[in-house]
Amino acid sequence: MDKKTVPLVVLAAVLCTTLIVGEVFTYAINTHSFSINAVFSTDTLDYSVSSSGSDTYSVVLLDDNGVQSTKELFIYVDENYNDHYKDALKKRNVRYVEQQYYSEQIKKSLSLRGFDNVQLIDSKGLKGFINDTVADPSGKGLFITTYALPSEIYSGHPDDDLLKWIDNGGNLYWSSSEIGRFYTDSNVLYEVTDNQTLFFGRECVNTGKLSHATSVVENGFKDAFTLLNSGLEFAIDIHDLTDSLSLGYCDDGYSSISFVKHGNGMICIIGSMLEIIPQLDDTAQIIASGLTYASEIVSTVKGDVVRGATSGSIDYTASGNALAYIYIGGTYTVYGRCFQ
Amino acid sequence: MTNGALLKVKQTICDHPLIAIIVIGVIIRLLMMPVTLVYDSNYWAIVIRNMETGNGLYKLEGYYYTPVWGYLLGLISAFQSAFLSLGEMGIRSVEALPVELPTMYLTATVTSVSFLYSIKIPLLIVDLILSYLMYTLIKEVTEDERKAVIGFGLTFICPSMLAATMGVAMPDGISALFLILTILLIRHDQPFFAGMCYSISVLNKFFPAFLFFVIVAYMISKNMDDRKRIRNNLILATAGGLLMSLIIFLPQLLDGDISRCFQFLSDRSGFGSGEPLLESLTGYGRLLLYSLVIIASLWMSYDLIKNRSDDQFHKFMIYCLTVIGLCFLYPPATQYLVVMVPFIVYFIVCESGKFFKCWLLLSTGGFFMTYASTGTTLFPLAVYTDMFSVTDVVNFFNMTVTEIIGPINGFMIFYFITAVIQYSGIVLTLWYIYNDQFRKNNNEQSSSTESND
Numbered sequence: 001m002d003k004k005t006v007p008l009v010v011l012a013a014v015l016c017t018t019l020i021v022g023e024v025f026t027y028a029i030n031t032h033s034f035s036i037n038a039v040f041s042t043d044t045l046d047y048s049v050s051s052s053g054s055d056t057y058s059v060v061l062l063d064d065n066g067v068q069s070t071k072e073l074f075i076y077v078d079e080n081y082n083d084h085y086k087d088a089l090k091k092r093n094v095r096y097v098e099q100q101y102y103s104e105q106i107k108k109s110l111s112l113r114g115f116d117n118v119q120l121i122d123s124k125g126l127k128g129f130i131n132d133t134v135a136d137p138s139g140k141g142l143f144i145t146t147y148a149l150p151s152e153i154y155s156g157h158p159d160d161d162l163l164k165w166i167d168n169g170g171n172l173y174w175s176s177s178e179i180g181r182f183y184t185d186s187n188v189l190y191e192v193t194d195n196q197t198l199f200f201g202r203e204c205v206n207t208g209k210l211s212h213a214t215s216v217v218e219n220g221f222k223d224a225f226t227l228l229n230s231g232l233e234f235a236i237d238i239h240d241l242t243d244s245l246s247l248g249y250c251d252d253g254y255s256s257i258s259f260v261k262h263g264n265g266m267i268c269i270i271g272s273m274l275e276i277i278p279q280l281d282d283t284a285q286i287i288a289s290g291l292t293y294a295s296e297i298v299s300t301v302k303g304d305v306v307r308g309a310t311s312g313s314i315d316y317t318a319s320g321n322a323l324a325y326i327y328i329g330g331t332y333t334v335y336g337r338c339f340q
Numbered sequence: 341m342t343n344g345a346l347l348k349v350k351q352t353i354c355d356h357p358l359i360a361i362i363v364i365g366v367i368i369r370l371l372m373m374p375v376t377l378v379y380d381s382n383y384w385a386i387v388i389r390n391m392e393t394g395n396g397l398y399k400l401e402g403y404y405y406t407p408v409w410g411y412l413l414g415l416i417s418a419f420q421s422a423f424l425s426l427g428e429m430g431i432r433s434v435e436a437l438p439v440e441l442p443t444m445y446l447t448a449t450v451t452s453v454s455f456l457y458s459i460k461i462p463l464l465i466v467d468l469i470l471s472y473l474m475y476t477l478i479k480e481v482t483e484d485e486r487k488a489v490i491g492f493g494l495t496f497i498c499p500s501m502l503a504a505t506m507g508v509a510m511p512d513g514i515s516a517l518f519l520i521l522t523i524l525l526i527r528h529d530q531p532f533f534a535g536m537c538y539s540i541s542v543l544n545k546f547f548p549a550f551l552f553f554v555i556v557a558y559m560i561s562k563n564m565d566d567r568k569r570i571r572n573n574l575i576l577a578t579a580g581g582l583l584m585s586l587i588i589f590l591p592q593l594l595d596g597d598i599s600r601c602f603q604f605l606s607d608r609s610g611f612g613s614g615e616p617l618l619e620s621l622t623g624y625g626r627l628l629l630y631s632l633v634i635i636a637s638l639w640m641s642y643d644l645i646k647n648r649s650d651d652q653f654h655k656f657m658i659y660c661l662t663v664i665g666l667c668f669l670y671p672p673a674t675q676y677l678v679v680m681v682p683f684i685v686y687f688i689v690c691e692s693g694k695f696f697k698c699w700l701l702l703s704t705g706g707f708f709m710t711y712a713s714t715g716t717t718l719f720p721l722a723v724y725t726d727m728f729s730v731t732d733v734v735n736f737f738n739m740t741v742t743e744i745i746g747p748i749n750g751f752m753i754f755y756f757i758t759a760v761i762q763y764s765g766i767v768l769t770l771w772y773i774y775n776d777q778f779r780k781n782n783n784e785q786s787s788s789t790e791s792n793d
Contacts, residue, residue: 008533
C-alpha cells in the first residue's frame, strides 16, 4: 500500500466504524433509561423522576370526580377493511388506516407510557368481547379505527349491543371516520343516516372540509399533556352536550379530542389528519393517563432532569380520587406512568 | 481594523486558502443552521425519540429510509444523552398552526435551535470530508494544488449543498461522500473498502445505485490485461459490499422487518393504496425513466470495456456524471442533487470552466427553491429567540401565498422559477457532455472513416 493510499483506507475504516458504532447505539446498547415513582399520602403527592439523558418532565395531577377510567383496552382490527373502503369513500370522507399496523402502533405507544393491558381483536373477537362484557363493561375500553362495524354489534339501532355496552359503562374510542356511519352485514356495506343523533343526541360531527385546528381549547389540557394532534376530521362539537370535555386544539367549535358521557359509559372522539404520529401520541397520552369526561386538572408541574434524578411534592385537595400522570420527553414523549 | 491587520488577514488567506475557505464555509453553515425547514428535523427528533424508547428505527412510526442515516442519528442521540443538555427537542407552536400543511411539508412542530445544531454539526463534518475528498481527487488527477483548492471551495461553499444539509437537514451528503471515497479507493486498488463504501453510499440514498454497472466496468477496464486481478478485485469488492450491507441490515433481518427499510420506495413511487391517477402516472413515468437510465448505463459500461480510452478515468467520470444527470431528468428535490455536485465540480476544474454555468444554475436554483417558503424556515428563530414573532413569520408566509393570478400565488411563481433554473442546470450539464463527448466522438469516428475511405 503506497503512502497516498493509507490515509484513504484509514478514513474509510474510520467512517465505516463510526456507522457501526451508531448501529450499536441504536440497537445493541440502549444508553437511555428512565424511571418515575409517585406516592400519594394524605393530600400530598411525592414524585421522583430520573433520566440517563437530558429531558423535560411533566407531572399532571388529576381529579377523576369518581368516574372510572379505562384499565383494559381492546383495539378492533378490521380484517375486511379493504373490502368496502372504496365504497365507503364514495359515500363519506374516510381516512385510510392500515388496521394491523396502526393498532400495533397504538399498543406500543401505550406501552411506553406504562399501559400494557391492550389486546388486538378481529371481528370474531369483537363480537365475543361485546357479548361477554355487555353486562358489566366498566373499566374496559374499545378503540375503533375502521369505518364500519359488523351488524351483530351495530346496525344503527338504539338497542344494538354496542350502544348497550356503552350505556352499561364501556368506554368507546373512535377515530378516522364518522362514528357509526356504516355497518356491514353478509359482506354488504350499509349506511346509517341518523348515526350522530344515535350517539350524541344531535348532529355534531365535523364531516365538512375543515381539517385542521388553528387554536387551542383553553382549559389547560393541551399544555398539561403536551397534546400534538391538530386534526379535526370527524371531530365533534360538544357545545350543549352535558357531561363532556373537549381538549387539545379547536376550530369552529370542533376540538381534536372530545369525551362525552353516554349512559354509564363514555364516547371519546379523536380527530384525524394526514399525519398519524400526533394522533398516535395523543391517543396514548389520554388513555394511559386515565382521562374521562369528568377529569379535572388539579395541578401541573414541569421541569428538567439531566442525567440523574429529581423529586418534588404537590399538596392538593380533590373531590374524587386523585391520580397522577407523569411523563418524560414533552413533545417527544419517551416514558410515562400513571399513579392512583 | 487597521490596514496592517487587514493586510495580515489578506496575507493569511493567500498563504492558506484552504483554511480560509474552511473558515468561511463553517461560519456560513453555523449561521444557517437555525434557519431550516422544520418538517424533516421534526422527523429526526421523532426518530431519536423512538430509539430512546428502545424501539430502534422501525418499530415505532417515524423513520421511512434505509438505516444508514438512522444509525448516525443513533450516534447523535447517544452523544446528546451523554454530554448535552438540550431539554425538549421541539415544541408545537400554536401560532404556527395556520401554516401547517403536511402536503407542502409544513408543520407547526418546531425543533429547538440547540437540537438543530446538534444534528447539523455532524452534517457539516460530512460536507467537510466530502470537500476534502474532492480536493484529494482533483490533486491526484491534475497534480495542481490550485485546482484542488478551487475544487474544495466549489464543493464546500456550493449553495445547493448548503441548502440540502443546512436548509433541509437531509443526509444526502453522506451518499456523495461515500461515493467519492469509493471512486478514490478504486483508483488506489482497494476494492474491499471500495465495496464497503459503495454499499453505504447506495443504502443511504439510492441514486448512486445507478452507477453500479459503470463502476464495475471501470474496475474491469482498469486491469484489462490481468484477468486474475480483475477477478480478485471484483470478488473483494463484492465481499466488501455484501459484508457492509449485512452489517447495516442485521438488526432488521433479525427482527424480520426488513421491508420497512424500503418503505420510501413505494411511498415515493405513487403506487400506494388509493393514489390518484396523476400520482400513479408520475410513478410510472419515473419508473420508465429509471429503466432507460439503467439501459443507458449498461451501454456505457460496455463502451468502457470495449473502447478503452487513453484517459480511462476521465471517460469513467463522464459516464458517472451522465448517468446521475439522466436520473435527475425526473425533476429532483434539491437535496438529491448533492450527489451530482462533486462530478460537476470535477469537470469545472479538470475539463472546462464552462461547467461553472451548470454549477451556478444548480446552486442558485436549488438554494432559492429550498428557501422558497422563507417564512417557515424562520420558525426556529421566531419560537426560540426574540428576533421576531411567529405571527410575523406566519403573516409573511400568508403574504407569499396570496393569490396573484387566478389560483397562482407568489410562492408558486417563485418556486416554479427556481425549479426551472435548477432543472436547466441539469439539462445544460447533459447538453455539454453530449456535445463535447458523445457528438464529438461520433464526428471524430465518422471523419476518421471518411479519411480512411
